[in-house]
Amino acid sequence: MPPAVIAVGASIAGSAAAAAVGGGVIGAIVGATVTVGVSYLGNRIVGPPKAPAVDLGQSMLDARSGRTQMLVQPVTSHRVVYGEVRVGGPLVFAHTRTEGGGSKLDMLHLVVVHAAHEVESLGAVWFGDTAIMLDGGGAATAAPWAGKVQVWSHAGLPDQGADAVLVAEGGGRWTHNHRLRGRAYTHLRLRYDPEAFAGGIPNLSRLVRGRKLWDPRDGATRWSANAALCILDYLMAPWGLAAGPDEIDLAGWIAQANICDEPVATLTGAEPRYTCNGVLDLAGRPLDNLESLLTSCAGRLSFTGGKWRLAVGAWQPPTVILGENELRAPVTYRPWRSRRDLVNTVRGAFTSPAHNWQPTDYPPVADAPSIATDDGEAALTLDLPFTTSHTMAQRIARIALRQNRRQKSLDWPANLAGLRLAAGYPVAVSLGRLGLAGTPFRVETWRLTEEMGVDLALAEDAAEVYAHDPSWLKAM
Known part of the structure; x- marks a missing residue:
């Protein structure tokens, strides 16, 4: 083993591995020699030194405020609904007709698709x-909609039939072949009334209890808002990353799903640790x-050894100790984060059921x-598009x-002992010479080098980061 000469500094050599973490490129995977990490924070306030944090919150808010809109456009992308949330969707059919053989076109039929998959249920209407x-x-x-509005709901079953009322009243434009299998949608029938529809055609949205998820804990498929199961679903779905079961660390995923289900104290009771809505x-x-989904659980996702692995935001005691015997070259130690990368306040928005499921500041x-x-506030905007509880958001x-305030970081050139990490x-x-005695760290990046070593980037961690006391929560 080479002498363990310790280099203390504030710089880090660039590497492909550093570029692939927390907002890096999934295509940077070369075989299984590089661990790719995706973080709920992207590359904003953790990891190697970087440019000043950029406020990405506004774009997320813009996207979410359009979530409840009824879209009228010829081509639009599919949407996937996780957990329970209020959703609009594209208008895919509109038809006017007369009522009772009259000459006035006073009946309007609309079809709005809310999800490109089967859902558990379509609930309240807005x-x-x-x-x-x-x-x-x-x-x-x-009033004023009594006698003027009728709604039919279709959950997107794989064998669902065509809407019978629309077939009967659609003037031949909607037939028994128009089944929209695998699409959750609403058929809305409106009878014209100048008082009920003074503002024109209303913007329709529904409270949707969304996608049914496979649970590796019992093999069942059912509705769930468990954050770990939602992320697993996206990884395995054909429209996601299409990963097979052999590409998932299922034992680890089961543990993370259990953590998400753990009850955590709130201001008035308890809630699951992490849900995804x-x-x-x-x-x-x-x-x-993936980064958006990971915001729901303060999570980190990695791909190593041919498997996807998840770590949600909860304390996990170290089981591996790194010391001089695990070094192949000098380490670089940074005891402090750059001043420009420090934050002391985090603010942002979540989806508030109490405010009509609209983006609301927590x-x-x-x-x-x-x-x-x-010497003053240094704030980070962290929007949480898949969180519907202000206490969970806090x-x-x-x-x-x-x-962010745990500032120590290390570039650790490990020998082959690093192969057991990710x-x-x-x-x-x-x-000892750095005053580190069993100090907890977290592996940010992992890369196998040409000389058969493993380069690790380590960030300081601690149980206090994840400790929870409901007394500091604020009411809304």
């Missing part, structure tokens, strides 16, 4: 931001979609001692803030 009360048959019961647009890049999470140390934001793995580092 016109704009107004909830419409319906009876058991789908007829509106309250939102809409994916399949026109988006797979990497962007209470900002701030660290007062750090604000004083930094917990995720707090993890991001605490991760991006996202927890390790303990013991190097």
Whole structure:
């Protein structure tokens, strides 16, 4: 083993591995020699030194505010609904007709597709931001829509038949062949009334309980908002990354799904640790979609040894200790993060059921001692498009803030002992001359080198990053 000469500095040599982590390119995988990591933070506030953080929140807000809109355009992309959320969708059919043989076209039929797959259920109906009360048959019961609005729901079953009412009243334009199998949609019939529809055709959206998920814990397929299962579904779906079961670390995934289901104290009771409730647009890049899904669980996803592995935002004690015996060359140690990369406040938006399922700011999470140390606020915008609980949003934001304030990082040129690690793995580092004695770190990047070593980038970690105390939560 070469002498363990310790280099202390603030610079890091560039590498393909560094470029492939937390917002890197999935195509950077070369065989199984590079671990690719995808983080819920992208490359904004963790990892190797970089350019100042960019506020990416506005684009996410723009996308989400369009989620509840009824789209009128000739071509649009498919949408996937995870968990439960309010969703609009593309208008795929419109037909006007007379009523009772009259000459006035006063009946309008609309078909709006909410999801490109079977869903658990289609629930409450909104016109704009107004909830419409319906009876058991789908007829509106309250003024001014009573007698003017009728709704039929189709969950997108693989064998669903055509909407019988639309076949009968569609003037031959909607036939028994128009089944929309595998598409969850609403058939909306409106009777013209100047008071009910003073603003024109209403914008229709529904509360959708979305995709049914395969659960490796029992092999069943059922509706779930478990964040780990939603991410697994996207990885394995043909319109996602089309990974096979042999490409998934199923044992590890089961453990992460169990963590997501753990009850966590809130201001008034308890909630699951992590749920995933939102809409994916399949026109988006797979990497962007993965980062969005990972925001729901403060998660990290890695691909190594031919398998995808997930680590959600929860403390995982290190089981591997790195010391001088695991070095093949000097390490580079950075005890502090660059001032421009430090944050002391995290704010952003989540989807609020209490505000008609619209993007709403969650209470900002701030660290007062750090604000004083930094001589003012340094804020990060962290929008959470798949989170519908403001207490869950605050917990995720707090993890991001605490991760940023753990500033130590190492470039660790490991010998072949590094082969047992992967991006996202927890390790303990013991190097006496640096004052590190079993200090927890997390593997940010992993790369097999030409000289048969493994280059690791390590970021400081701690149990306190993930510790939760409901007393610091703020009400909305």
